[in-house]
Amino acid sequence: MNIARASLGNLGTFWRSLPSGPASPLAIYWAAFALSVAAFVAEYFVGSHVLQLGVLLVLISFVPCGLAWLLSRELFRKEAERKAWPALVVGVLYLTCLINYLAPESHVGGMLGVVASMKSLIGSAMLLMTFVEAIDGMNASASERRFRLSFAGGYAGLVTVSLLADQPGLDAWQDEFRIVAASLALMGASLAVLYRRRNPLEVSKTRKTDRSRSVPCDPALAARLTTLLEVDRIYLEPNIKVADAALRLRTPDYKVSQCIVSDLGFANFNQLINSYRIQEACDQLLQPDLADQPILSIAMDCGFGSIGPFNRAFKAHTGMTPSAYRRQTRIAESVR
Numbered sequence: 001m002n003i004a005r006a007s008l009g010n011l012g013t014f015w016r017s018l019p020s021g022p023a024s025p026l027a028i029y030w031a032a033f034a035l036s037v038a039a040f041v042a043e044y045f046v047g048s049h050v051l052q053l054g055v056l057l058v059l060i061s062f063v064p065c066g067l068a069w070l071l072s073r074e075l076f077r078k079e080a081e082r083k084a085w086p087a088l089v090v091g092v093l094y095l096t097c098l099i100n101y102l103a104p105e106s107h108v109g110g111m112l113g114v115v116a117s118m119k120s121l122i123g124s125a126m127l128l129m130t131f132v133e134a135i136d137g138m139n140a141s142a143s144e145r146r147f148r149l150s151f152a153g154g155y156a157g158l159v160t161v162s163l164l165a166d167q168p169g170l171d172a173w174q175d176e177f178r179i180v181a182a183s184l185a186l187m188g189a190s191l192a193v194l195y196r197r198r199n200p201l202e203v204s205k206t207r208k209t210d211r212s213r214s215v216p217c218d219p220a221l222a223a224r225l226t227t228l229l230e231v232d233r234i235y236l237e238p239n240i241k242v243a244d245a246a247l248r249l250r251t252p253d254y255k256v257s258q259c260i261v262s263d264l265g266f267a268n269f270n271q272l273i274n275s276y277r278i279q280e281a282c283d284q285l286l287q288p289d290l291a292d293q294p295i296l297s298i299a300m301d302c303g304f305g306s307i308g309p310f311n312r313a314f315k316a317h318t319g320m321t322p323s324a325y326r327r328q329t330r331i332a333e334s335v336r
Contacts (some may be wrong), residue, residue: 023310025075025082030193033067036060037186041082044179061099064182066090067114068155069126071189072133075196077229093122096327131155147195154188224261225256226322235276236303242269278317281310295322 024125039060070086083145102111134152138145161181211214228248234240242260246253257269266272280302286288290298299310299322 001281024306026071026193026196026260026308029067029074033071033189035063036062036064036067037182040064040182041179046166058101059098062101063090063094063123065123065126065130066093066187068185068189069130070132071193072151073131075192076133076137077150078200078201089122090126092158093119093126096122125306127159131159143199144201147192147199151188151192157183158185158188182317200316218255218259221249221251221255221259225259225264230270230277233276235273235280236301238300238305240273240303240305273303274313275317276308277304278314281314281322282318282325287323291326296325298322 039057043054043057043061046057052157054161067090073086074082096115097270100119116273120326131152134148134155158181162178164177167274201259225245228245232248234245237244242256243253246256249256260266260269260272264272266275281298284293284298284301295310297305299307302310304313306312311321314320314325318325320328
């Protein structure tokens with residue numbers, strides 16, 4: 001089981017490679033998935049020797065398929081598309097697994113049978129949806145398509161290996177098949193997370209162009225919104241939403257959104273706000289009296305809630321990380 005041992009041994013190294021500061025949802029979902037897989041692998045090796053530890057490891061390893069789905073959503077969906085309900089569904093799946101695990105065998109049937117059916121149905125749906133998340137959005141760049149196809153292909157291969165373990169003649173090696181598949185899944189997920197951190201999701205410009213042609217301009221509203229941004233500096237408010245801006249402008253939300261797309265040339269409100277926040281961050285990073293200010297502190301001062309979204313937005317706008325931007329500026333100043 002060298003693959004399993006290598007997978008478990010690399011967890012600490014991978015975690016240390018993640019940026020410091022508040023953990024991003026991507027890092028959190030990867031950590032949860034890694035913990036679940038590590039517990040599954042560890043239970044195979046030590047669960048039968050230490051009974052209480054084995055029970056704990058089983059409880060931790062209940063829903064790797066659900067966590068894989070949450071991770072794939074974070075890998076392939078934009079921040080604006082985050083929803084709370086997928087995590088709730090995974091919570092329901094965990095609860096059904098817990099009930100089935102704790103229920104005495106003599107009580108199987110009736111409501112417990114319904115719970116078991118629900119567990120099987122939700123688990124199967126999540127297995128499929130993990131694959132769907134990857135292949136949904138193939139109208140992206142060539143590199144993004146390759147990433148999605150590699151993820152989907154690798155995932156489909158691992159699911160196939162797990163299903164083969166149930167076939168007659170191979171069922172004697174069922175546990176070993178699944179340990180190898182789980183270990184490879186963790187390695188693949190770790191590589192996918194590293195790729196996504198270095199290559200954030202691209203913002204599609206096609207919809208912005210099409211909508212700007214179909215929506216009439218409103219220069220007066222655009223001027224009022226610009227004043228709200230440049231004078232009132234609402235972008236410094238961490239939780240500002242388009243509804244908040246519309247309320248201050250006394251204008252319906254949809255008109256503000258139309259104005260952002262057609263007049264100001266941004267895909268959505270978040271992209272507009274982030275452009276001002278990043279400009280503010282660039283200004284602060286250039287100030288000599290803030291040379292020792294932590295980047296996390298600057299991110300929070302500019303309206304970002306955590307370091308992960310700030311790093312991704314900053315790199316998307318400037319082509320480099322905040323640290324590299326600050327370092328390059330210092331080098332340029334020293335040359336002068």
